[in-house]
Amino acid sequence: MSYLDSPRLIFSGFFQADVSTINNDVTSFNNATFSDLFQQLNFDGSWNPEGTGIFRLVNCRITGAQLGGAQITENGRDQVIGMALENADDHVFGKLVDLDPQQQSCSEIWGMGLRLTDSAGSTVFSGDYVTAAFINLWRRQQQDTAPNDQELAAVYQSVLNRVQWSGTPSSAALKALQRASEDGELSINMNLYAYGRDPGIPRYTLGRVAGVIGPYRSGEPKHFVLGRQMVAAQGNGLSAVNGVFTFQAKVDAGRKALTADFGNSLQIVNADGAFVDVGPLAMAVLKTRTDGVLTSVAAGQVAVLGQVAYRQPNWYQQTAGIQEFDYSADSWCVANIETYPLLLLGQQNGGNYNVLIQESLGGLYVRADSFVYRLEPNESKTVELYTTQYGKPISAAITFAPNNAMIGNAAPANVEPPDVATPADGVSYASALTTDGNGRAALNLTAGVMSPARPRGYIEGQVYAVGYQLAQQPAQTIMNMWNFISVLVFSPSDVPAQPTWYRNIQPILQQYANLYPIMSKHLVKLGDYDSVVEHLNILKLAFSLPIGDPNHMPVTRDLSASNRAMIMKWMSSPGHDGLPLKGEPATAAVPPPPMATQPTVQLVLEPIQQRGKTAFVLGLAARAKAKERS
């Protein structure tokens, strides 16, 4: 069960991602070369240096509902229409957190609570958003509405847990959803797009969201749908080759309906969100099986399930791009849809259709459910993987290998950022696994004790990317480039017997003070002994909260357990004056240089573009080419 099942609620509105931008450049982590200039607005494209990290929904309302095959869009038919999807009102807002400056393409939402509220403002249900990273980042917006618009869009799929209902709702759609969430969990999907980065516009730090809430059953994947996977080839700058991007769908054989999610797969013109009109689009089933990538098919080769209604007014707002195709009248489909590939067809050309996107070849697919991990030295964590064919679990062999194509940039073109994924033994894992009869396997990721301890020198830890694929798959298979596992391995360190401010604590806290001026200018001057000591109690609390707590410090979740233990020890071990030990200036170890760096590159970017995901991706590609040449 997932948000693609019934019943589901559609919501629409805005989100705020008040991210800080100084840390988008890895060289900002170098305390030795940091300058106060870096904290100024627009310095090197730093468009929000005083960002708070807050992620929250803004003005989101229920704009549609789906119940028993019926699409509801009017309050007169069901009271749920018009209700507000609000943030939790009993703790701080959620936070948006990059894994690392050198892996910014899987930003996670931490500590967010959501509530559905009725017209009186009373809570109907509330739940905690299970931490999730975005996936399927692509250039969805074709033109800027404002300077420096974020043209890339992405999707978050997760689960609300600890769902609590305030009694039995009177809305039929909500009653059905309540029954479907007896485990206390709901599936939630959010398409984020049209994000604004120009400080002069109302949309600054805001973007649009089209989302869905539906049933979830425990034991199923939380971050993708166990269904049919349409995988797009990607072109330059994260564009989709045929203008339609990767999406998922699900067959309900009982109701004889296919439900497809186009929410993050259709281009929009600009930040207003209108679709690019690419002519008629149709969902279809190919009546033959193929191991090849199709560019066109004859009309007779396909069973057309129906037109995608994206050109109808309000369609996206009321459906979030989810459409059902009833195939009950087509006996061939009834008999075959679960074993033949799906296609999305474009314009007809003299009896042939253009194939814009097709199902993973052979219907074969492998996916890691969670794909962002933080590991302490010697720590192991388990990655749940699923293998499917045409959406049904199959037992299959998966192979694993480093896949560093999408990590490692985040520096201006003219500097050499630290290399990533080195030393190679920073994280280890099996090279192959076979899923069980339920299509499931668990991969153990185990961190090593890195040597050198700080392979990147001025920034602790190291990032790795673990690629995976089916051992047996057609040669032409198009892989979803975002299907890899991102790992941050923390640097090993010992907790000294008597940590002091100058030797041990200040170098760590100064980095946070540099990178997050909203905190260091206005709350606690983290680089200043007196200010830290003055706020000792609140810091002790914030540093001791679990990582999932919305008040966890640091917000960036990038402090190793040993450094945390050292800071806690320092705060709790007063010297003769009753205050934490200050020690002697200039006793801190100077970080070593990075063990390896990447080449400088030529990049033509607008000044304002330099700290964004586009720059990140373009820089990656350029550095990869430069490496090949060298």
Next chain:
Amino acid sequence: MIKLRRGIIDGIRAAKHRSDLYYYLQKAVELEHSTIPPYLTALFSLMPGYNDDIQKLIHSIVVQEMLHMTIDGNILIAIGGQPQINSPDFIPQYPGPLPMSIGGKDFIVGIEAFSKPLVLDTFMVIEEPEHPIPVKTLAVAAEEPEFATIGEFYDAVKKKIVELGNSIFTVGPDKQVLSWFPPNRLFPIVDCASAIRGIDIIVVEGEGTSSDPFQTPGNPAHYYKFGEIYYGRKIVRTPTGYAYGGDPIPFDPNGVYPMKPNPKLGDFKPGSQAYTRLAEFSFAYSSLLNALHTAFNGKPDNINVAIGLMYELKMLAVSLMQTPANDGTNRTAGPSYVYVDAKPT
């Protein structure tokens, strides 16, 4: 001098049962809270790196108001009451009179950026002691007999508590909020003696004593701290009494965000940055009141969640004060302290 209706005092004196005191202690909680938004706003409006001494003084006052609110809340809890914190009525309407019409209906307190007139005309009026000690350069307002003072209010509460006796203390420390302040200033309220000790802390920290403007040596009561800020010098003892004649407390008006006074959501265009951030602030403030309500109604540990919200509120306030109001002036937006959300049913 800050005054309240004589009828309030009469009401306290007429109390027959501990539950008759609930209303007045609830009002005391509201009163102590009501000074926090204006003080905090003035504090937040001071840019980092400017006016450090003034920032420290106001900060020390606000933190004590938080303590006073907590003590009042604990006394109310200890005698079986339930502080009501998360409702629109809990918050005064700014600009407007304080709870119990303290200072009279015509005494209006608003939400404004720091200025010396704000300190003199509002903050020093709020904090003026029952018997102010003459400090050189300071005029003393004449007392109007039909009104009572905050000092009398707390004095009446103390007397009534003693009269009703130790048996009214029925709810123990496990339901009281007792963290974040040193135990000599925030302690369990278990009997008349501890309640009176708590009230004395409120009165002395706010007003000083009738003979000494200092709450502790070197640490003036609120009224005199604001006097130091206004007159720009530390208060010192002189051969004839006291004077604002000590070390200078400089004020640099360039270090104040030019915040529009009494910002309200309706002042801004829906969808504008100022509107969106103001709505965010009011939401987070309401969340803070929700978290405090939970802490004061059976889950004292929830004060830690509230503390997190307080820090977030400061970040949001500062963001607002850097967001143009777009009202044809060079002013910026600022916080609005309203309760925006109905509670779960």
